Structures are given as C-alpha cells and as structure tokens.
Amino acid sequence: xxxxxxxxxxxxxxxxxxxxxxxNASKTAHTAVLSKLYPSRSHTxxxxxxxxxxxxxxxxDHPEWHTYDSVKGSDWLGDQDAIEFMCEEAVQAVYDxxxxxxxxxxxxxxxxxxxxxxxxxxxVTGKPVRRSCYAADRTGHMILQTLYQQGIKNGIEFFxxxxxxxxxxxxxxxxxxxxxxxxxxxLHIFHSKAVIFATGGHGRIWEITSNAYAYTGDxxxxxxxxxxxxxxxxxxxxxxxxxxxxGILITEAVRGEGGVLVNNSGERFMERYAPNVKDLASRDVxxxxxxxxxxxxxxxxxxxxxxxxxxxxxxxxxxxxDGRTRPDGSPYRVTADExxxxxxxITDFCRTYLGVDPAKExxxxxxxxxxxxxxxxxxxFGEVVIDEQNSVMPGLYAAGECACVSIxxxxxxxTNSLVDLIVxxxxxxxxAAEFALNASLxxxxxxxxxxxxxxxxxxxxxxxxxxxxxxxxEMKAVMFDDVGVFRTDKGLGEAVDKIQALRERFKKVKVADxxxxxxxxxxxxxxLGNMLDLALVTAVAARARTESRGAHAREDYPKRDxxxxxxxxxxxxxxxxxxLGFKPVVITKYPPKERTY
Amino acid sequence: xxxxxxxxxxxxxxxxxxxYSTYELDVEPTERVLDLLEQVRGFHDTTLAFxxxxxxxxxxxxxxxxxxxxxxxxxxxxxxxxxxxxxVEPLLGLRVIKDLIVDMDxxxxxYKSILPYLVNDEPLPADGKERLQSPEELERFEDxxxxxxxxxxxxxxxxxxxxxxxxxxxxxxNAHRFIYDSRDRAAAERLTILNQxxxxxxxxxxxxxxxxxxxxxxxxxxxxEVKHAVQTGxxx
Numbered sequence: 001x002x003x004x005x006x007x008x009x010x011x012x013x014x015x016x017x018x019x020x021x022x023x024n025a026s027k028t029a030h031t032a033v034l035s036k037l038y039p040s041r042s043h044t045x046x047x048x049x050x051x052x053x054x055x056x057x058x059x060x061d062h063p064e065w066h067t068y069d070s071v072k073g074s075d076w077l078g079d080q081d082a083i084e085f086m087c088e089e090a091v092q093a094v095y096d097x098x099x100x101x102x103x104x105x106x107x108x109x110x111x112x113x114x115x116x117x118x119x120x121x122x123x124v125t126g127k128p129v130r131r132s133c134y135a136a137d138r139t140g141h142m143i144l145q146t147l148y149q150q151g152i153k154n155g156i157e158f159f160x161x162x163x164x165x166x167x168x169x170x171x172x173x174x175x176x177x178x179x180x181x182x183x184x185x186x187l188h189i190f191h192s193k194a195v196i197f198a199t200g201g202h203g204r205i206w207e208i209t210s211n212a213y214a215y216t217g218d219x220x221x222x223x224x225x226x227x228x229x230x231x232x233x234x235x236x237x238x239x240x241x242x243x244x245x246x247g248i249l250i251t252e253a254v255r256g257e258g259g260v261l262v263n264n265s266g267e268r269f270m271e272r273y274a275p276n277v278k279d280l281a282s283r284d285v286x287x288x289x290x291x292x293x294x295x296x297x298x299x300x301x302x303x304x305x306x307x308x309x310x311x312x313x314x315x316x317x318x319x320x321x322d323g324r325t326r327p328d329g330s331p332y333r334v335t336a337d338e339x340x341x342x343x344x345x346i347t348d349f350c351r352t353y354l355g356v357d358p359a360k361e362x363x364x365x366x367x368x369x370x371x372x373x374x375x376x377x378x379x380x381f382g383e384v385v386i387d388e389q390n391s392v393m394p395g396l397y398a399a400g401e402c403a404c405v406s407i408x409x410x411x412x413x414x415t416n417s418l419v420d421l422i423v424x425x426x427x428x429x430x431x432a433a434e435f436a437l438n439a440s441l442x443x444x445x446x447x448x449x450x451x452x453x454x455x456x457x458x459x460x461x462x463x464x465x466x467x468x469x470x471x472x473x474e475m476k477a478v479m480f481d482d483v484g485v486f487r488t489d490k491g492l493g494e495a496v497d498k499i500q501a502l503r504e505r506f507k508k509v510k511v512a513d514x515x516x517x518x519x520x521x522x523x524x525x526x527x528l529g530n531m532l533d534l535a536l537v538t539a540v541a542a543r544a545r546t547e548s549r550g551a552h553a554r555e556d557y558p559k560r561d562x563x564x565x566x567x568x569x570x571x572x573x574x575x576x577x578x579x580l581g582f583k584p585v586v587i588t589k590y591p592p593k594e595r596t597y
Numbered sequence: 598x599x600x601x602x603x604x605x606x607x608x609x610x611x612x613x614x615x616x617y618s619t620y621e622l623d624v625e626p627t628e629r630v631l632d633l634l635e636q637v638r639g640f641h642d643t644t645l646a647f648x649x650x651x652x653x654x655x656x657x658x659x660x661x662x663x664x665x666x667x668x669x670x671x672x673x674x675x676x677x678x679x680x681x682x683x684x685v686e687p688l689l690g691l692r693v694i695k696d697l698i699v700d701m702d703x704x705x706x707x708y709k710s711i712l713p714y715l716v717n718d719e720p721l722p723a724d725g726k727e728r729l730q731s732p733e734e735l736e737r738f739e740d741x742x743x744x745x746x747x748x749x750x751x752x753x754x755x756x757x758x759x760x761x762x763x764x765x766x767x768x769x770x771n772a773h774r775f776i777y778d779s780r781d782r783a784a785a786e787r788l789t790i791l792n793q794x795x796x797x798x799x800x801x802x803x804x805x806x807x808x809x810x811x812x813x814x815x816x817x818x819x820x821x822e823v824k825h826a827v828q829t830g831x832x833x
Contacts, residue, residue, distance in 0.1 A: 038701065040746050041656040055726075098727040101715025101780065103735060103742045110729035135742075141655060142742065149714035183694065212650040248653045348813070349653060352672055353627075469639025513644035515610040518695040520646045521638075 014039030017400025018198035020425025047140025050132030052415035074409025174395030206369035242368025259310035382428025410550020464510030657747030
C-alpha cells in the first residue's frame with residue numbers, strides 16, 4: 001500500500017512561486033512542498049537581470065507606468081485588472097524580499113539599485129526608465145536562495161525529489177496528488193484539501209532553449225489530463241539573446257547597461273526596428289528583428305546569429321549618440337571593469353562556453369525559447385478558473401510560470417516573471433490556506449494510484465522499438481522550425497501531424513531499467529510524454545490563431561486582429577485531441593492601440 | 598574528436614561492487630561533459646543515473662568528479678580537460694546511491710545547522726521601505742552569496758572525507774554570508790556553532806575547496822575570516 005500523507009495544502013514545485021506560496025500558506029495551514037529537485041536547484045535561480053518594481057530609487061517612476069508598459073508589452077492580451085494589481089503589489093513584494101535578507105545591489109545612498117530593462121519606460125518621455133531591481137546579474141539566484149532560507153527558518157516541510165504524477169479530483173473536489181519518490185520509486189498519496197501548482201514552464205520542447213532540463217511542463221500536463229484547460233498556449237517567448245547554439249540566456253541587463261546588437265556589417269540594426277528605445281524594445285520585437293537580419297543575409301558570417309556588443313568602446317559610442325545620462329545628469333560613460341562588475345555571471349558564461357571575453361569581444365547570440373506566457377488559467381488570486389466564464393475550481397491554485405493569470409498576455413516584459421511568482425505565489429498561498437481552513441478533507445478516490453500506475457505500466461510495457469532521446473530530438477526540431485519565432489499555417493499543420501506521429505511512436509518506448517532506486521529513466525520518459533502533449537496543444541492553438549500578436553508571429557497573417565482575436569484561447573485535452581474555446585480579455589483603462597517602440 | 602569516456606557505475610539492486618563502463622565517443626571539443634553523459638544515457642545506456650537541471654552552472658545539480666577533480670559537469674568542456682580519456686565518478690565523502698548520484702541529505706543538514714537565514718527582529722524602517730546597506734557593506738559578504746549549494750567544495754575537502762561530522766566549507770561559506778551581512782544580528786550564535794567540534798577548526802587550509810568552487814568563491818579566505826571572528830569575537 002502506498003503511504004498516505006495528510007496536509008491542508010500541498011504545494012507542487014519548490015521554486016520562487018512554490019516557496020512564496022508555502023511561506024504564506026504555512027502561516028495558518030498545515031503545508032508541504034513537493035519538488036522534483038532540491039528546491040535550491042529550481043529554475044528561478046537562473047533568472048538574471050532583475051525584478052521590476054516602481055520604487056523610484058533613481059528617477060521618477062509609478063506603478064501606473066509599470067502597468068501600462070506591461071499592457072503594451074503584452075500586446076493588449078494581458079488582463080488589465082490583474083496587471084494593475086501585480087504592479088502595485090510589486091513594490092511591497094520587493095521590500096519584503098529585502099527584509100528577508102535578499103542582498104540587492106545598492107545605490108550610493110544604500111537603497112536598492114535599479115537598472116533599465118526592455119519595454120520599461122517613462123510614460124511621459126517614452127525613454128527607458130530604471131525599474132529593474134537587481135542583485136548583480138544573479139537576481140533569480142538571490143530570490144531563490146532567500147526564499148529557501150526563509151523556508152528553512154519557518155520550518156516548512158519539504159519532500160525533495162518527489163515527482164507529482166497525478167491530481168486527485170473526487171466529484172469536482174480536489175483531494176490531493178500522487179507522487180513518486182525518486183530514491184525508491186514508491187508512490188505516495190498526498191491527501192489534502194487544497195493543491196497549488198508552481199511547477200514552472202515547458203521550454204524544453206524546443207531545440208534551442210534557455211530552460212533547465214527540469215522544464216518539462218509536468219504540472220500543466222497533469223492538470224490538463226484531469227480536465228483543466230490550458231490558456232494562451234500559442235504564446236511562448238523567444239528571448240533574443242541566447243548564446244549561439246547553446247541557448248544559454250544572456251540577460252537583457254547587458255543591453256540595460258549599454259550593450260547593443262549589431263549585424264555582420266557592424267550596424268546597430270535595432271535603430272531601424274525600434275527607433276525610440278532601440279536595443280531595449282520588447283523581446284518579441286527584437287527576436288523578430290534578429291530573424292529578419294539573418295534572413296536578409298546579415299547574420300554574422302551569413303550564419304544564424306548576430307553579435308551582442310558590450311565592449312566599453314561600443315557602449316560609450318552609442319551612449320553618447322543616444323545622449324544617455326546618469327541620474328545626476330552627467331554623460332553615461334563606462335569602463336570595461338564597470339560593465340563586468342554589473343554582469344559577472346554573464347562574463348563567466350561567455351568565458352566558459354564561448355571562450356569569449358565580453359569586455360573585449362562581442363558575444364554571438366540567437367533567439368532562444370525562454371518563457372511560457374500560457375498555462376493553467378487563474379484569476380489574480382491564484383485560483384484556477386476552468387471555463388469561458390472564469391468559474392473557480394475550488395481547492396486548486398497555480399502560480400508562477402505554469403500559470404496564466406494573464407499578466408503577460410502575448411509577450412512578457414523582462415523582470416515581470418519574478419514579479420509574477422512573488423506576487424501570485426503569495427496570494428495563491430494565502431487563498432489556499434483560507435480555503436483549507438474552511439473546508440473538510442474530501443474522501444480519497446477508491447484506488448488513488450490507479451491512473452499513475454497505468455501511466456508507468458505503459459512505459460514499462462512498450463515494444464521497445466523507440467528511444468526517448470530520439471523522439472525528444474525530433475520534437476524539439478519540429479517545434480523550433482515550425483512553432484518558433486515565425487509561423488505559417490502550412491508549418492503548423494505539419495507540426496501537428498508530426499507531433500501526433502511522435503505521440504504514437506512514444507507508445508513503443510520501453511524503459512530498460514527495471515530497478516526502483518533512482519530510476520531516472522522512467523521519470524525522464526514520463527516527462528517526455530508531458531512535453532509531447534504540451535507541444536501538441538501549443539501547435540494546435542498557434543494554428544488556430546490567424547493573427548500576429550506579441551510572441552505569436554504568423555507570416556500568413558502579419559497583422560494584429562483585434563476584431564476577431566482580442567481574446568484568450570482555452571485548450572481542453574481529451575484523449576489526445578484538443579478542443580479550443582475562447583474567453584474575453586479584461587480591459588479596464590487602456591484600450592488597444594498600435595504597438596511601437 | 599574521439600574520446601574515451603569511463604563512467605563509475607553502481608546499480609544497488611544488481612551490483613555487489615561498483616565498476617566502470619567505458620564508451621568511445623565522437624564529440625566536439627566545445628561540448629560539456631554533461632552533454633557526453635546525456636549522449637550516453639540517451640543512446641548507449643538508458644539506465645545511467647545522474648542529476649542535472651540548468652545545464653549552465655547555476656543550479657548545482659551535477660557536481661561530480663571528472664578526471665579526479667570536482668566540477669559541475671555542465672560547466673566543464675571537453676577542451677578544458679586537455680585529455681582524450683575522461684573519467685567521471687561520483688562526489689567523494691557522501692554515500693553513493695546509484696551511479697553518479699550520492700546522498701545529499703548530510704550536506705544539506707550541515708548547511709541548515711548554521712542558521713542559513715537572516716535574523717533581525719528589530720523594527721523595520723518606519724516608511725516600510727528597504728533597510729539601508731551601503732555598497733561597501735554589501736561588498737563585505739557579496740562573494741559568499743554566490744554559493745549554489747552544489748557540494749563541490751565540501752566533497753573535495755580531506756577533513757570532510759575523514760570526518761563527516763565536519764560542517765564543511767559550504768556551510769561555513771553560508772555562515773559567512775550572514776555573519777558579515779550588516780543587517781543580520783545572529784553572528785554570535787553562528788560563531789558559537791562554528792567553534793564546536795564539527796566547526797571551522799577542522800579546516801586544515803588544504804585549499805581544495807577554493808579550487809573546486811564552480812562559482813569562484815574565495816572559500817579559504819571566507820573560512821579564514823570566520824576563524825578570525827571565532828577567535829577574536831570581532832567581525833573586522
């Protein structure tokens with residue numbers, strides 16, 4: 001018999017959102033965190049450039065400006081009530097992190113340092129504003145460490161290296177989750193009144209990605225198989241500056257500190273695409289610009305990449321041309337040492353993986369799959385909503401990258417992922433605890449682990465004529481080629497067919513390792529199943545949306561179409577087929593208008 | 598280029614003794630050792646077990662011994678090793694569970710023992726904003742904030758190998774991170790913990806930890822500062 005553990009609230013995922021949720025839920029409710037990694041290994045730790053909040057430590061700024069920038073960044077697909085809420089809450093959230101010990105970089109006055117970031121502007125002048133609160137270029141690392149430290153301090157109960165395989169739903173009530181313990185392969189029943197998913201994204205479905213191996217979309221896939229729709233899955237962000245071929249992220253902060261993108265003739269090409277903010281335009285805009293340059297033969301050496309130049313000479317040249325100044329009004333001029341001190345990790349990555357010293361040479365970069373705007377639909381309190389009318393699923397919550405509130409709409413602004421997980425992680429935790437205190441523990445289903453066992457039995461019992469690694473390679477390739485920065489009906493149709501074929505072939509996988517202790521093979525195989533299902537939903541939703549908006553760029557429908565497509569998609573999963581529905585976008589203060597930078 | 602990859606193997610449900618598996622691979626000099634392990638697991642032996650996640654040196658999952666030295670497998674390239682024979686083994690000093698996977702719990706228990714969190718019960722600033730900290734005050738402990746808890750340092754330490762009760766370099770690094778934070782108020786408690794039998798005095802300044810750290814933290818220096826603070830009760 002599997003062991004049964006009983007809690008009020010189960011948090012699935014030990015990254016930033018999960019830890020925030022657990023900290024807040026555990027104030028009043030008996031809470032546990034289940035994480036497939038040790039929490040300090042979570043992908044929040046890979047975030048670099050900063051967390052956006054209108055503290056105004058260096059110049060005038062307002063949460064309303066942050067709100068508008070995020071609405072515009074989302075290409076008007078973000079829900080404006082939720083965005084406004086997030087940008088107002090962001091300020092206190094950053095102070096909370098500081099009070100918990102986060103070692104932010106500081107201004108000379110000892111306040112939290114802030115830097116410019118893509119799409120964040122002074123709404124009066126339209127120029128970049130210093131809004132991103134940072135700890136060098138390891139802000140995510142410091143957030144993750146700080147929250148994990150607080151988790152230890154507050155005695156939060158962790159189940160590390162447990163993968164959640166199934167969500168228990170009994171007569172419409174959440175009853176807990178089923179998890180497999182990696183060390184033993186034992187199944188565990190976590191019986192609870194509320195469940196919070198905070199499992200991160202699914203960027204590993206693309207060939208070139210900044211995402212961790214762990215980013216296989218487990219939480220989203222588990223919910224989807226239990227009837228929860230996925231919202232806006234066609235919107236996936238490609239960050240413009242990944243290290244060529246490897247996809248490792250080079251933070252926007254490099255451009256915030258003055259770095260510029262150049263093509264093979266040394267031209268700063270973003271001047272043509274975004275004359276106002278240039279290299280600090282939104283990520284979708286820059287990723288497309290890089291593709292145009294490459295397509296026109298202006299990639300470096302005719303290849304698929306361009307240069308990100310952060311040498312002092314180049315930074316100072318363009319800062320002078322832009323008339324960039326420091327907070328005291330003096331001209332912005334930097335030395336190589338100053339730049340390196342602001343981006344030590346990036347310097348280390350470039351030296352390690354490229355043998356390039358960014359103080360002396362430009363960095364070869366290409367767009368890299370980076371962030372899921374879509375996911376499990378929630379309202380602004382982290383409550384999961386399951387239909388076109390936003391009906392709440394009692395007891396089920398989601399926060400962070402796996403959730404779609406939606407504050408990022410069709411394109412997320414840099415720094416807003418960290419804001420998202422702190423703010424909505426907190427509210428998901430508070431709401432789940434509140435729910436649990438007023439609810440009774442639902443009964444468990446008759447055979448709680450039946451569906452979990454069934455999934456593993458299939459993986460153990462296949463013909464063995466297909467390999468997980470081969471199928472994964474083919475999926476990643478088709479997703480990068482046909483469901484990437486640019487999309488067409490033809491390409492998307494082929495991608496749907498290809499992924500369906502891969503899903504059939506996946507049934508022929510057979511796990512060779514019959515052992516139970518750290519059977520990483522069976523867990524990795526199960527993760528591929530999640531990725532294939534999410535890839536299919538992504539391609540189907542992308543094919544349906546016959547417009548271009550934010551990160552979703554259709555070559556056959558190059559314009560945004562507010563008449564027909566100012567709406568969120570919802571995708572329901574049913575035995576390998578996808579049914580689409582739609583729900584309206586919440587628009588409060590900012591009617592849609594043309595989006596230029 | 599052609600290389601020979603030798604991997605430490607131990608399947609606890611089948612093997613009485615550990616052994617090595619050897620693979621002849623054709624690889625690029627710019628590939629990470631992690632890429633090689635993925636290639637083996639994906640196409641040669643799917644039962645190979647190891648941990649990994651971020652694949653670029655920030656999550657700390659894949660610390661292991663490569664040609665006799667601790668590295669993150671994702672942060673060392675084939676060309677860095679200057680060798681055509683690459684041997685990959687689990688970290689020393691922690692129990693091997695399966696192949697390259699070791700029991701991390703003792704490591705995290707040591708980490709937790711030094712109060713790895715900010716302690717300050719004084720009232721927050723009246724305006725609700727941040728506590729002030731000068732760039733110089735931050736610089737005093739910034740280096741030790743970079744730790745990713747990968748265990749490369751602790752498991753390279755001869756003192757830790759010989760005595761698992763020693764808290765080890767990683768725990769001391771994290772103690773340093775708070776002891777020298779101008780906002781923290783629990784330095785004395787941490788120094789008391791580190792003055793005990795399993796504390797800083799087990800450090801013999803072998804320097805292995807500093808060489809092993811994939812984040813280039815000046816660990817030996819940090820330990821020396823903590824030793825000095827334990828001895829003098831002063832944080833200068």
